[in-house]
Amino acid sequence: xxxxxxxxxxxxxxxxxxxxxxxKKDKNDGSGGGSSYKFADKTYxxxxxxxxxxxxxxxxxxxxxxxxxxxxxxxxxxxAIPEGTLTYNPDxxxxxxxxxxxxxxxxxxxxxxxxxxxxxxxxxxxxxSTKIVFNLETANGPITGEYNGxxxxxN
Numbered sequence: 273x274x275x276x277x278x279x280x281x282x283x284x285x286x287x288x289x290x291x292x293x294x295x296k297k298d299k300n301d302g303s304g305g306g307s308s309y310k311f312a313d314k315t316y317x318x319x320x321x322x323x324x325x326x327x328x329x330x331x332x333x334x335x336x337x338x339x340x341x342x343x344x345x346x347x348x349x350x351x352a353i354p355e356g357t358l359t360y361n362p363d364x365x366x367x368x369x370x371x372x373x374x375x376x377x378x379x380x381x382x383x384x385x386x387x388x389x390x391x392x393x394x395x396x397x398x399x400x401s402t403k404i405v406f407n408l409e410t411a412n413g414p415i416t417g418e419y420n421g422x423x424x425x426x427n
Contacts, residue, residue, distance in 0.1 A: 309343060309406055309417025311381060316341055323423040334419060340383060345393060346376035357394045379415065386410050
């Protein structure tokens, strides 16, 4: 009986230890470690990256710590986000190259829609992690930043 109690106590202790270890955040999960973008002298921390696949398009949405704030980048005619330096092209039908362009970028900051007029992103992947560097242009100034982490895929 004493052996059973000792085993039960050890099992509970191990379960607690493993549950804390499982909750530890990965340094590259996007919720820290420099994953943010800057616009008009304000920095927006990126808390999540959601990759939505619809047909041959991918819509990659980055959410911020402020509810409702988001940055979305879209890729047309691809089955995976391409790597390399990609240039903004607002028309997915005219002069659009799926391996060198992105399109339909949407930004909502503090309740305001911000239109992108140009810019580039640089995408690199290593294992399950993705790094995206933003250099976007708007009529009200640049949006710059970086995301390091995994992207959650939803359909």
